[in-house]
Amino acid sequence: MFLPISCIFIGIALGLLLKRTALPKLADRLFMPIVCALLFAMGYVTGGNAELMANLPTLGLQALLLAGATIVGSVLCVCLIGRFLPSPEGGFKGGAKACAEARSKACAAPSGKGRPADCDDASGRKDESAPGGIR
């Protein structure tokens, strides 16, 4: 796990240093093919593993339980401290401006991970293919 995390930090440094080169665009373009190749490989190894395939329904149930529990957990925890959270009704204390700025910048970018899904393109259509939707 040390190696992947170091790669992120090297990437952040490279991204900061080579911000104005073609590198960020290249990284953005390569993101989707790499994810697809990795998940294909993961699927291939999964499919080739007979024991794992036999357990797939069980694994699916476990996954459903985990998904449900994490959703319930976050809802409960957020409800519990809800009155301490800044909300649009109560007005934000700082930060809103910075975020609005970041958002308009993200929308201005031609594409890229994190581009808000509701950005209107020049043509007025909503860009659904933006890698912002990649999870």
Place this chain on the structure above:
Amino acid sequence: MKASLIIVGFFVLGIVSGVFHVLPEGWVTDEACIGLLLALMLAIGIGMGSGDRLRAILRSLSPRLLLFPLATTVGTFLGAAACALVLTWSVWQCLAVGAGFAYYSLSSVLISQAGHLELGTVALISNILREAIALVLIPFAVKFLPGHAVISMAGCTTMDTTFPVLVRTLGMDWAFVCILHAMVLDFSVPFWVAFYCSFF
């Protein structure tokens, strides 16, 4: 949404190919996967470094604003840890799955590369389900739950896949909350998953 379907499609295609062993032996090797994973992490890092989001987060850092993503994180971890009581997986393994916050591609790949293919598959399905369940439940949940709680359901997808549904149901006023929530969680995913993986 289209991108999500393509990714899931590749995984399913991989499973089918794997069942019938369509590729010659030695094509899908561990080394190749690790190489791809490192390339992916590098690409994610470059995106973080070159984008404006890192600076936006640092600028908007105020304890009260960060309380919201923090509450989602703590709640998610408590929920995931509780699953260890009934599942065969350990607490750390459940936490690693939960730490995906619906970021399924990265969490599942990281866990699989840590040597747990079964858990990686659970992480993939679980995080896809979190996104899907949130997407379906959001319109109903707004009737019963406060805005923050509705947003927290969707984890780090609140600035892309679930964002349009959230602002349509909660109102445009909540857009900023959705984006900050997702930005902070998004950045934390690789670190949390790697952290929990180091325990098993």
